[in-house]
Amino acid sequence: MARPRKPMLSRERIVAAAGALVDAEGLEAVSTRRLAAELGVSGPSLYNHFRTKDAILEAVADAVSGQIDLSMFDEGDARDWRTALHDWAVSYRAALADHPRLVPVLARGPGRRPAGLRVADAVFGAMVRAGWPPAQATRIGALMRYFVTGSALSSFAQGFVDDAAAYDPREYPHLGQAHLLAEHHHRVDEGAFETGLRALIDGLALEYERQRGAAP
């Protein structure tokens, strides 16, 4: 078969297939041979389009970053920084929660990924425009990433086994209900995210007022 007159692969097709495979079966399931089989080619063919398997995953990650809504940071948008930050975090988490198994790749940071850099640029720019000193704006970008990636990386509630016998009341006197967490993981994790996000932004607002008071 050798070289077809019409290429069988493209970067787009590879990224789409890799994304679907990660979502369906997880990062471990993505092998070059498996991915190539899904695309109807042999393993080494992928190396005509990407330098390494990791570069494929980076491209998938950037596609996910591209789903994050940034419109709340537009110059013309009327939302104040608290509301903008909240709405952005919700969209950020939603994009990651759609592809939880990709979060370890996204957590590596933007690197040279364009969509990742656009996110960092938008939030930093908006916080500075709202009156935060640049060093604080950087910290806000960082701490929001900690919180959102942490919440999307793995379910808190699903981290507890579904088996009442696992929680010996003599060892763990307060975990008598922990075996119920897994069943309600959606509610628990959503609630914790909302509570945490609210607390984070309320706390930042306090800090903002302190700085306002101190500065001229």
Add this chain to the structure above:
Amino acid sequence: MARPRKPMLSRERIVAAAGALVDAEGLEAVSTRRLAAELGVSGPSLYNHFRTKDAILEAVADAVSGQIDLSMFDEGDARDWRTALHDWAVSYRAALADHPRLVPVLARGPGRRPAGLRVADAVFGAMVRAGWPPAQATRIGALMRYFVTGSALSSFAQGFVDDAAAYDPREYPHLGQAHLLAEHHHRVDEGAFETGLRALIDGLALEYERQRGAAP
């Protein structure tokens, strides 16, 4: 050689060697063959002591959870819930930051790991004792884990490449200084963690007062 009269391996030796290997070279470097070689045995020998490679990593993770200070949650401790939560988060992060490459394993939750369960038990019990409703105490445990694992999983600052040319000012008008982040990553990430932790706890204190005011 077959079976020696004195066993060559023990769970403890395997866990110690695996931990050292993860710290030195990362999770990807831990293969059963590599680990066995480090211990002077052949690969399959490990299966006499652990059912799978993953069980070895779980054991390493539990050893790290065992390093987290929980004394601030003791009944006799005089710290109020805000201070206790702060001091715990600092110790929690320090334990994880000592072994950042293990964080993806720790982020899976306690599962059946005893040290992981002790942490969950202590923080939940202390929050309830401080007056938080159980559902809120659960959320606090969850959101703290989001924030701490997110901050330990990967450096925010090191997620940006060290190359000024990567930040085209026409594409990313606010990232003119981003190439300096990697150089100061320690300061940046520490500062963001402290700012975020303070904001989180200040925000929770506001919520606590609201509940106090609303309840009888």
Add this chain to the structure above:
DNA sequence: ACCTGAACACCGTTCAAGT
């Protein structure tokens, strides 16, 4: 330029064989 099969140096895990 873009695909192929063969090859290299790896994986996790099982299992029969040894003591």
Add this chain to the structure above:
DNA sequence: ACCTGAACACCGTTCAAGT
């Protein structure tokens, strides 16, 4: 009980060969 080598079904990546 606890170690071994052989084996199975995999890996990521390189490379010469094909068109």
